[in-house]
Structure formats: structure tokens, C-alpha cells
Amino acid sequence: MVRSRAISATELRPHDPDKLVEAVVVSLDDDKAEEAVVIDLRGRSSIADHMVIATGRSQRQVGAMAEHLMEKLKAFGLEVSLEGKTQGDWVLIDGGDIIIHLFRPEVRVFYNLEGMWGLPPAEKAPEALSSGKLGEFRA
Secondary structure, three states, rough: OOOOOOOOOOOOOOOHHHHHHHHHHHHHHHHOEEEEEEEEEOOOOOOOOOOEEEEEHHHHHHHHHHHHHHHHHHOOOOOEEEEEOOOOOOEEOOOOEOOOOOHHHHHHHHHHHHHHOOOHHHHHHHHHHOOOOEEEEEE
């Protein structure tokens, strides 16, 4: 008889938060997210290690990005909660170590989460970001 071994939650969690961020950024890039920004919160906030903010052009795209990210985060062994998917204007994904905000463009500009962390708004982000390249900021 073969005995199965129980796997603890810590074994499933990534040991490197940067690998988790990389997986999220790759997923967003694959889904054609726009103006994605990674904010490093380590040492600045206890809510998470990283916050990612990205824009989708439509409610459908925002919803699809959220679904794909949920699958990836669960594959890392994270318990994930999701808010706002039915509307698709602003979806919040809480993966514990990482928090992801997905917006439609006008909703992102209205709430200006980057401004809370001292970053320029997405529409006025540095050239590297507005060109569609992903950027990382340390808050």
C-alpha cells in the first residue's frame, strides 16, 4: 500500500516573492494588459510584499485577466480571494503576498492608486510605462 504524504502550505508557497511577481507580470503581458506597474511594498506595508496595478481595455478583458491570474496564484499554492469580477470595472485579487488591481482605463484614472504610493498616475507615467512596457517601482 502506498502512503501519501501531506504537503504543508509553506511547501507550496514560493520562497522567492520575485518569482511570484514575475509569474503575475508574464500573465498580464500574455493577456495584453496595459500600463502594468509593480510596487514593491516590502518593508513599507504589512498588507503584502507587492502590489500590481494594470489596465484592461474592456470589462471582458479585465475579467479574463483576473481568471488567468487566479489560476496562476492557486498553482503557487496561495489562497486567493477576488472582488469585483462581475462588474469588471475594478477587480481586486488578494493573494496574501501579492495584491493585484485590474482596472478599466477611466476607473484607474479616477481612483489613482499609484498616487497613494507617491507614483505618477498611469496616464502620466514615465515613457517606459506609457510605451506599454512593464515597470517596477519601489515605494
